[in-house]
Amino acid sequence: MTLESELADLGVDVSTDRELLLKVSxxxxxxxxxxxxxxxxxxxxxxxxxxxxxxxxxxxxxxVAYRQDVxxxxxxxxxxxxxxxxxxxxxxVLDLRGLDTVEVTGETVRAGAGAKLTTVDEVARAAxxxxxxxxxxxxxxxxxxxxxGSAGTGTIEHRTTSDGFVVSAVVAPMDGSGSLFTVSGAExxxxxxxxxxxxxxxxxxxxxxxxxxxxxxxxxxxxYADLVAVHRTLTTLSVAPRLASGDEPALVPTLPVDLxxxxxxxxxxxxASTVDEVTARIRTHGEVVRVARDYAETDVxxxxxxxxxxxFLQQAAPQPRLFHIESSGTPxxxxxxxxxACYPGPVHLHxxxxxxxxxxxxxxxxxxxxxxxxxxxxxxxIGVGVHSPHQWYxxxxxxLARETARRTDPKGLLNPGKLVDAPPxxxxxxxxxxx
Ligand SMILES: Cc1cc2nc3c(=O)[nH]c(=O)nc-3n(C[C@H](O)[C@H](O)[C@H](O)COP(=O)(O)OP(=O)(O)OC[C@H]3O[C@@H](n4cnc5c(N)ncnc54)[C@H](O)[C@@H]3O)c2cc1C
Numbered sequence: 174m175t176l177e178s179e180l181a182d183l184g185v186d187v188s189t190d191r192e193l194l195l196k197v198s199x200x201x202x203x204x205x206x207x208x209x210x211x212x213x214x215x216x217x218x219x220x221x222x223x224x225x226x227x228x229x230x231x232x233x234x235x236x237v238a239y240r241q242d243v244x245x246x247x248x249x250x251x252x253x254x255x256x257x258x259x260x261x262x263x264x265x266v267l268d269l270r271g272l273d274t275v276e277v278t279g280e281t282v283r284a285g286a287g288a289k290l291t292t293v294d295e296v297a298r299a300a301x302x303x304x305x306x307x308x309x310x311x312x313x314x315x316x317x318x319x320x321x322g323s324a325g326t327g328t329i330e331h332r333t334t335s336d337g338f339v340v341s342a343v344v345a346p347m348d349g350s351g352s353l354f355t356v357s358g359a360e361x362x363x364x365x366x367x368x369x370x371x372x373x374x375x376x377x378x379x380x381x382x383x384x385x386x387x388x389x390x391x392x393x394x395x396x397y398a399d400l401v402a403v404h405r406t407l408t409t410l411s412v413a414p415r416l417a418s419g420d421e422p423a424l425v426p427t428l429p430v431d432l433x434x435x436x437x438x439x440x441x442x443x444x445a446s447t448v449d450e451v452t453a454r455i456r457t458h459g460e461v462v463r464v465a466r467d468y469a470e471t472d473v474x475x476x477x478x479x480x481x482x483x484x485f486l487q488q489a490a491p492q493p494r495l496f497h498i499e500s501s502g503t504p505x506x507x508x509x510x511x512x513x514a515c516y517p518g519p520v521h522l523h524x525x526x527x528x529x530x531x532x533x534x535x536x537x538x539x540x541x542x543x544x545x546x547x548x549x550x551x552x553x554x555i556g557v558g559v560h561s562p563h564q565w566y567x568x569x570x571x572x573l574a575r576e577t578a579r580r581t582d583p584k585g586l587l588n589p590g591k592l593v594d595a596p597p598x599x600x601x602x603x604x605x606x607x608x
Contacts, residue, residue: 177221179237186224186271197222197248197266202256204484206494206539207563212256219246219266226271228285228343228353228375235373236351238265238586245347246588247369249287249317252310254480256565257321257368261590269316272375277302281340283378286316293379298468302381305331305338309479311472316374319365326442326475329526330413331380335365335569338379344372346581363577366569370592371577386445387415389470390452393436394459397421400437400524401506402458407526410451412444415471418478419524424536427485428477432462440478442471480562482523483534494539497523499560500552501532508555515551516544566596 180187188194198218202208225231238245244264251258260266272285275293277300284293290307293315297304306327308318319342324333331338341357342364353375356364363371394400400419407417418440426434439459443451445466452461465471477485483497504512505522513520516537523534535552539545542563549559560568567574574592578585 176237176241176243179241180221180223180234183230183233183237185226185230185234188222188224189220190222193222194219194266197251197268198260200248200251200256200258201254202259202565204254204480204487204497205256205563206496207542207545208256208565209494212259212565217259217261218263219260220263222266222268224268224271228272228345231267231269231272231373231375232345232351232353234265234267235345235347236349239347239349239584242584242586244586244589245373247316247320247373249314249320250289250310250312251317252308252313253317253321254562255321257588257591258317259565259590260588264586267373269373269375270314272316274376277381278378280381281378282381283376284315285376286320286374287314288316289313290315290318297381298384301384303327303384305380305382306334307475309475309477309481311475315377315379319377319379320369320374321366323366324527325479326416326471329408329415329417329528332528335362339365340378340380342374342378343376344581345375346372347587348581348583362570363573367567367574368565368591369588370567370582371574372581372587385412386466387442387468387471388445388448389463389465389467389474390441390443390448390455391430391432391462391464392439392441392452392455392459393433393462394439395436397437397509397522399458400439401509403439403454404524404526404531405506406454407441407451408528410443410447412447413528414444414447414451414526415442416474416478417441417524417526418474418482420482421521421523423519423521424482424486424523427489428482429485430473430477440474442474479525480534483536486521486536495536496539496545497537497562498535498545498549498552499532499562500535500557501527501530502557503530504556505531505533511555512552512557515555515557516548564596565591567592568596571596
């Protein structure tokens with residue numbers, strides 16, 4: 174029996190449409206000039222896209238793929254920016270968006286891996302709960318966020334997806350069993366941020382808080398030092414803000430809101446009772462531009478955080494090509510000139526706030542991979558932690574993932590090429606974890 178007919182017998186949707194295959198075979202790695210060159214569209218293309226609609230169908234598809242030695246690359250919304258959903262060995266791209274159930278169960282939300290975080294958040298809020306963390310790509314899937322994401326709105330209080338965000342997960346292994354298993358607690362580690370190489374997440378249970386009222390607060394400043402003077406105080410509020418993003422004038426006009434392009438911008442998602450304190454602190458160094466006590470307005474701020482300002486700048490100024498480095502550490506506040514000096518040409522900082530200090534997307538002109546890597550060493554030398562978004566290797570819990578995959582994917586068919594002994598461009602630190 175051919176692979177296609179075996180899959181069709183399972184009742185899953187199977188497509189070999191070339192346009193669709195091209196689309197699902199690449200992700201947002203196009204944000205990286207290194208990955209643009211290494212993973213151009215059309216170089217690595219799946220043979221089939223399979224769209225299951227139930228957990229058991231996922232397990233059944235994996236059993237067929239195991240029997241026929243066919244690689245399977247799980248995929249959510251394809252917003253990952255490390256090329257980590259690229260099907261290097263062809264085979265099946267498993268589009269999980271059909272698994273989209275969402276249920277609030279007391280203090281947690283149980284969601285099908287393909288449920289969008291917009292929906293998860295909407296359902297949680299309607300039930301009086303706040304999802305701990307979601308990325309600036311709120312249209313991405315919860316399975317993709319757990320499988321490939323890391324931080325976002327909520328990170329100041331709750332850190333990363335590896336810090337208790339996931340309560341349990343139902344996993345489909347690639348071991349020929351056609352079965353599912355559930356993991357929780359410490360057992361979850363090898364399944365979080367490991368790009369599906371240890372198993373396909375079919376359902377995840379994530380943590381929530383009682384819903385709070387959130388407000389979007391915009392401030393503006395005449396200098397980076399003034400912006401930082403406020404940014405660095407925001408972890409001391411009585412309720413941690415959900416987000417605190419800052420941008421230089423070079424990035425401000427590219428943001429999809431009307432802000433003074435000559436001033437440094439601060440955007441805070443603040444809990445309602447702390448708004449007066451936030452605005453008072455902003456006024457000591459700059460101006461309060463706007464306060465919107467409306468949840469939908471806070472989503473606008475989320476959509477201008479993390480990698481998004483880099484993307485907006487790349488769109489506004491496609492040449493010369495720009496790259497970014499994910500970074501963290503107090504030199505971003507204390508010595509921005511030393512940070513900028515790590516790369517030639519104009520270097521821009523998009524600031525975020527973590528629990529114990531600042532993070533930033535450092536944006537510079539691309540002059541080649543060797544130059545980019547050399548700058549990472551210079552950043553480390555001045556005490557900045559770096560993570561490279563220019564490589565597709567599993568770089569969190571690598572040894573544990575390898576050990577787990579020996580059991581859950583003995584033939585190495587899950588998302589091939591992403592799990593190696595030692596990632597060549599080693600990540601050193603995970604974004605959201607400040608040293
Ligand atoms: C402009 C921009 C902004 C971004 N902002 C953020 C941000 O704020 N925070 C952040 O953490 N990330 C961010 N990202 C990265 C990305 O959006 C997140 O990783 C996202 O949550 C991925 O979800 P997805 O559904 O698109 O997953 P995909 O891109 O489809 O997949 C991501 C990885 O997970 C694997 N995977 C997908 N589904 C599953 C599953 N069910 N089981 C196992 N493995 C699976 C894939 O194989 C792939 O390796 C950003 C990216 C861009 C382009």
